[in-house]
Amino acid sequence: MGERVVRDGERRRRRPTKGGTVLSAQLIVETALRLIQEHGAAALTVRRLGAALGADPSALYRYFRDTDDLLLAIADELIGRTLCTWEASGDWRADLRSLGLAIHAGYQAHPQAALLTCARVTGRANELRSVETILGVLRGAGFPDAEAVRIYHVFVDQALSFAALDAHVLTLPRELREAERRAWPEVYGAVAADAHPHVASCAPLLVAEMSRSAYPAALDMVLASAAGRLGFLRGAG
Known part of the structure; x- marks a missing residue:
């Protein structure tokens, strides 16, 4: 096109x-x-x-x-679908967590499209609504505007980065995905303690942890950091 x-x-x-x-x-x-x-x-x-x-x-x-115009429309459609499934509770931390998980899940439902759209800025209605929603949650929680924008940036880029990373895994041929899954128990779960003592000690935990996306844990870390920052700002005020 x-x-x-x-x-x-x-x-x-x-x-x-x-x-x-x-x-x-x-x-x-x-x-x-x-x-x-x-x-x-x-x-x-x-x-x-x-x-x-x-x-x-x-x-x-x-x-x-052209096709890029269509691609931006596809990106905005995926954003809109996420917003349609999300409802605010009034608890800023819970709301951002549920929204982040919804963003991630929405892209995992369309991994091929995720790889094409996660890095794009659409400038369209759904994206604008998303930015407005997230900033509204943060400002409503009491974050000053500069802090709200900085946290928004980190929140969105983290969600999209993990969405693209995990989507890439989903688009691999099945045999490659299976080979990567087996590598954790077969390679890391069987290392010699004298050669790799830390890996050997943590091997069962590694095998369990690396079989799932790190996004929920990473999201919780960001939100905990943001909550700590908000507590500091309130104390300083």
Whole structure:
């Protein structure tokens, strides 16, 4: 999909495609997500999308300038899905924890898309709503604006970094994932104590710990640090 700008007034297609489908930006995004899940980044072409939608590939330009414009829409869709499943409780620490876990889970449900979108800034409605929500939680908790922005930055980048890391594991071929899983009990669980005393001593814990994502523990560490900072600021005030 190359650069091609279509005037806003021409973006909507009101007639059904030759396959009987009425195109919309939402339908294109949902179809692209499905194709990416099945085929990875290679699926993000107008030819594949047109075939999946039963539409002439050129019709997609009525809705998106190019594939990067579509990719940003996909990224914003994933953010929006997270926000739809999250509810605030009024406890800032619990709210950020549940939101962080929801972000991580949302990307794990679409690992191929996560690899393509986690590092992108969409500047679109759902992302703006997400930033507004997180800053609102932090400012409502009593963090000064500079602290709220700094914690927001750490919180979001941590969630997206782990989302991309864990998504990468999920996109590995099954045999490679299994080989990596076996490495912990078969290699680290069997090291000689005289050669690697610390690993040998911690081997059972390593085997258990390394089989799961570190994100929940890392998130708790960040939130504990933020809570400590808030307590300090209140004491200093």
